[in-house]
Amino acid sequence: MAESGSGTADKSVQVKLVLLGEAAVGKSSIVLRFVSNEFQANKEPTIGAAFLTQKCRLEDRVLRYEIWDTAGQERFHSLAPMYYRNAQAAVVVYDVTKASSLEKAKSWVKELQRQANPNIVIALAGNKLDLVQPSASSSGATSTPESEDEADDATATPGEAAAAGDQPESLRQVPRDEAEAYAKEAGLLFFETSAKTGDGVVEIFTEIAKKIPIEHILASSRGTGRPGAAGRTGGAQEGGVNLEENAAKSKDACNC
Amino acid sequence: MSDTHFNVIVLGTGLTESIAAAALSKAGFKVAHLDQNPYYGGDEASLTLDELIQWVDSNTTNEAHGKSAFHAQTAKFTSISHSGDLLPNSRQYSISLWPSIIPSTGPLISSLIGSGVSRYGGYKLLERIAVFSSGQVRNVPGSKEDVFKNKDLSLLEKRRLMRFLMFASGEFEGKPELEGNESSPFSEFLRAKFSLKDDVVEAVTYALAFCTSSADPTLPALHRIRRYLVSSGRYGASPFLIGQYGGAGEIAQGFCRASAVHGGVYILGRKIAAVSDSSDSSENPRLSVELEDLEDKLTCDLLVLSPNYVPSNLRSAAVTVSSDSERVNDDSPASVARCIAIFDGPIILPYSPAQPPAAAGEATEGDAASTESESHSKVDTAVLVFPPGSIEGGNATVAATVLLTGEGTMSSPTGKCIAYISIPALASDTSAETLLQPYLRATLASITQPGPQSVPLFSLFYLHHPPASPTSSSPPKLLVTPNASNLLPESMDSATKNAEAVFWEALKVLQSDGQEGGKAESFWPPLETQDEDEEGW
Numbered sequence: 001m002a003e004s005g006s007g008t009a010d011k012s013v014q015v016k017l018v019l020l021g022e023a024a025v026g027k028s029s030i031v032l033r034f035v036s037n038e039f040q041a042n043k044e045p046t047i048g049a050a051f052l053t054q055k056c057r058l059e060d061r062v063l064r065y066e067i068w069d070t071a072g073q074e075r076f077h078s079l080a081p082m083y084y085r086n087a088q089a090a091v092v093v094y095d096v097t098k099a100s101s102l103e104k105a106k107s108w109v110k111e112l113q114r115q116a117n118p119n120i121v122i123a124l125a126g127n128k129l130d131l132v133q134p135s136a137s138s139s140g141a142t143s144t145p146e147s148e149d150e151a152d153d154a155t156a157t158p159g160e161a162a163a164a165g166d167q168p169e170s171l172r173q174v175p176r177d178e179a180e181a182y183a184k185e186a187g188l189l190f191f192e193t194s195a196k197t198g199d200g201v202v203e204i205f206t207e208i209a210k211k212i213p214i215e216h217i218l219a220s221s222r223g224t225g226r227p228g229a230a231g232r233t234g235g236a237q238e239g240g241v242n243l244e245e246n247a248a249k250s251k252d253a254c255n256c
Numbered sequence: 257m258s259d260t261h262f263n264v265i266v267l268g269t270g271l272t273e274s275i276a277a278a279a280l281s282k283a284g285f286k287v288a289h290l291d292q293n294p295y296y297g298g299d300e301a302s303l304t305l306d307e308l309i310q311w312v313d314s315n316t317t318n319e320a321h322g323k324s325a326f327h328a329q330t331a332k333f334t335s336i337s338h339s340g341d342l343l344p345n346s347r348q349y350s351i352s353l354w355p356s357i358i359p360s361t362g363p364l365i366s367s368l369i370g371s372g373v374s375r376y377g378g379y380k381l382l383e384r385i386a387v388f389s390s391g392q393v394r395n396v397p398g399s400k401e402d403v404f405k406n407k408d409l410s411l412l413e414k415r416r417l418m419r420f421l422m423f424a425s426g427e428f429e430g431k432p433e434l435e436g437n438e439s440s441p442f443s444e445f446l447r448a449k450f451s452l453k454d455d456v457v458e459a460v461t462y463a464l465a466f467c468t469s470s471a472d473p474t475l476p477a478l479h480r481i482r483r484y485l486v487s488s489g490r491y492g493a494s495p496f497l498i499g500q501y502g503g504a505g506e507i508a509q510g511f512c513r514a515s516a517v518h519g520g521v522y523i524l525g526r527k528i529a530a531v532s533d534s535s536d537s538s539e540n541p542r543l544s545v546e547l548e549d550l551e552d553k554l555t556c557d558l559l560v561l562s563p564n565y566v567p568s569n570l571r572s573a574a575v576t577v578s579s580d581s582e583r584v585n586d587d588s589p590a591s592v593a594r595c596i597a598i599f600d601g602p603i604i605l606p607y608s609p610a611q612p613p614a615a616a617g618e619a620t621e622g623d624a625a626s627t628e629s630e631s632h633s634k635v636d637t638a639v640l641v642f643p644p645g646s647i648e649g650g651n652a653t654v655a656a657t658v659l660l661t662g663e664g665t666m667s668s669p670t671g672k673c674i675a676y677i678s679i680p681a682l683a684s685d686t687s688a689e690t691l692l693q694p695y696l697r698a699t700l701a702s703i704t705q706p707g708p709q710s711v712p713l714f715s716l717f718y719l720h721h722p723p724a725s726p727t728s729s730s731p732p733k734l735l736v737t738p739n740a741s742n743l744l745p746e747s748m749d750s751a752t753k754n755a756e757a758v759f760w761e762a763l764k765v766l767q768s769d770g771q772e773g774g775k776a777e778s779f780w781p782p783l784e785t786q787d788e789d790e791e792g793w
Contacts, residue, residue: 071513071516071517072516072519072521072522073512073513073516073522075521075522076521076522076523076524076526077524077525078522078523078524078525080296080509080512080513081295081296081509082376082377082501082506082509082510082513083513085501240378240379240380241379241380241381241491241492241497243365243368243369243374243379243491243497244369244374244375
């Protein structure tokens with residue numbers, strides 16, 4: 001509980017990040033690109049877990065992203081309030097080859113502004129950039145590493161392969177300027193990305209990391225709140241309980 | 257399987273249905289989960305204050321079920337009255353329609369851990385249980401340590417109470433004290449077999465065993481006490497936990513997410529226009545569900561539904577799954593009168609004898625504690641029990657329970673607290689407000705500093721009548737989830753047990769159909785987790 005002196009340098013700050021966007025724009029792929037690219041050597045993501053975690057080092061500080069995928073609950077607009085709860089960051093994804101997906105993204109941004117923490121850092125990401133770029137960029141790893149975690153995404157991108165036309169730029173339906181102008185006006189970070197080639201993906205997370213008010217999170221988590229969603233850090237919180245940790249302990253205790 | 261065909265369609269997102277949906281999805285079945293409300297949790301939802309006011313409006317005008325397949329239901333919520341306007345920061349409230357506390361050992365906690373849903377939410381220990389007796393609030397000596405340090409009890413009384421606690425925490429089955437007294441009134445049993453004096457009997461009966469009347473039978477009461485005694489120490493001194501962000505409704509959302517993660521499809525906020533049996537037209541699909549504004553009918557092999565969703569045309573094909581829980585059958589839910597009141601904190605209670613001021617808070621809390629009066633302390637969560645006849649104007653035969661939650665449960669904005677009062681209602685009780693107003697007054701007068709705080713900022717009273725559970729002798733096509741217990745510490749555990757019973761029953765039906773895909777050896781298959789904290793850098 002008395003962690004004030006030790007500073008934030010070696011303590012990673014947990015940040016809950018939620019993904020939003022129309023089905024099949026590549027939400028899960030962006031996360032997998034981010035998580036696995038950075039951590040090839042790492043263990044596979046937890047099977048059946050509803051969120052992935054990934055650390056992000058930024059100068060002197062380390063953020064631990066807890067990334068929540070929609071699990072398909074966005075399809076009929078049935079995302080639970082729990083999903084937005086305590087999210088400190090959001091990545092709202094649209095598809096640069098599909099104009100309607102930007103409109104959908106805008107409505108998600110509105111929803112976030114209504115439901116989520118007022119200080120939430122929101123990034124807008126126009127994905128599938130590879131489809132509108134000259135073929136030079138076809139080098140990167142195509143398939144994301146096997147990660148069973150994404151039974152998670154019931155909306156797993158079907159139509160992606162279909163759209164490999166000859167004149168890439170003609171596939172673009174959302175001009176970069178237009179989306180960027182909207183993002184600026186709404187106070188969002190803006191990126192165009194390709195989960196397929198990896199372009200722009202890591203940047204989303206590092207730019208978000210720069211913008212997250214870490215000191216604020218640390219201060220508030222020391223008080224009443226719990227960082228991120230999980231009660232995992234809750235042990236340090238007054239009266240807070242981590243169901244799993246203590247359960248494990250008591251299991252061990254029986255094994256003597 | 258086509259996009260609109262499911263193994264199971266679950267109707268209603270109450271806790272029982274949500275747990276069952278998660279278990280069925282995890283077992284590999286294709287599940288669709290529907291709710292006509294735009295929010296999760298059904299009658300067990302946790303709502304923001306503005307949503308609660310909308311809920312009041314829709315239940316008073318009785319348009320809640322509009323034109324849908326379930327219009328034949330009788331009114332579930334009656335005698336609704338509220339005072340106070342929408343408060344500032346109304347969206348920061350998470351108000352439970354089904355207040356409950358969770359024993360640290362039991363079906364719900366096991367399911368939360370077993371399913372991984374525990375990671376989605378936060379939990380806090382219940383700080384205090386107190387009983388209102390002879391005009392004042394007293395702490396309940398709930399553990400041996402409490403008894404030892406209690407200053408109100410004489411040495412003889414301490415020894416007697418200690419003897420009872422030893423008895424209740426052990427293997428009391430077959431002990432001579434119990435023989436022949438299993439169903440005799442618990443309070444008399446305590447007097448006759450353990451010579452406890454009246455105020456101790458009262459505390460044990462209502463605040464340790466959570467009996468609702470002096471006639472409640474001994475054996476179930478003893479089972480509950482043993483479970484609570486065993487629960488204490490698992491996560492801390494208190495046997496009970498409180499779910500943050502409004503408890504049951506939030507936990508239901510967690511199970512729904514777990515179901516979605518395993519492929520469950522969620523559709524909320526759409527009226528169900530019709531449910532029909534289509535098994536004559538073809539072998540398989542057997543049942544279909546039509547939603548407003550959705551072109552395609554959804555079809556399924558089995559429907560699992562809350563009693564709120566039993567369609568009038570298929571009532572004879574619906575069977576209520578029975579869980580073998582003795583408790584649930586004992587107190588088959590009758591009507592409950594409820595009050596929800598928001599007031600300015602803090603909640604102040606007498607010190608627990610087990611937590612003397614010096615050791616009460618952490619070092620940082622020390623200063624705050626010492627500025628308070630000698631004998632009282634601030635708490636964030638507490639249960640206050642009113643035994644029958646404990647206040648003027650109150651009920652003389654049944655006990656009322658009050659759950660108090662402060663800002664630390666993340667269910668209200670800073671400085672605001674919520675009191676949930678509930679009491680079993682009889683058919684003759686027609687006004688929830690008349691029934692509960694004396695308890696609200698007594699609660700606020702005894703837990704807040706005198707002054708304007710003793711008037712609530714917002715209060716809501718209503719009677720809740722659980723829907724009838726249908727029974728059918730024909731082979732079931734519709735499995736109805738049973739109503740859960742209404743006892744504060746039992747409700748969510750009984751919902752969990754019911755969900756497990758529904759799960760196994762559903763499995764039986766689906767497997768007899770030769771459905772491939774789903775199978776299960778346990779309610780929750782083992783989680784293949786990694787300890788993320790060990791990730792290297």
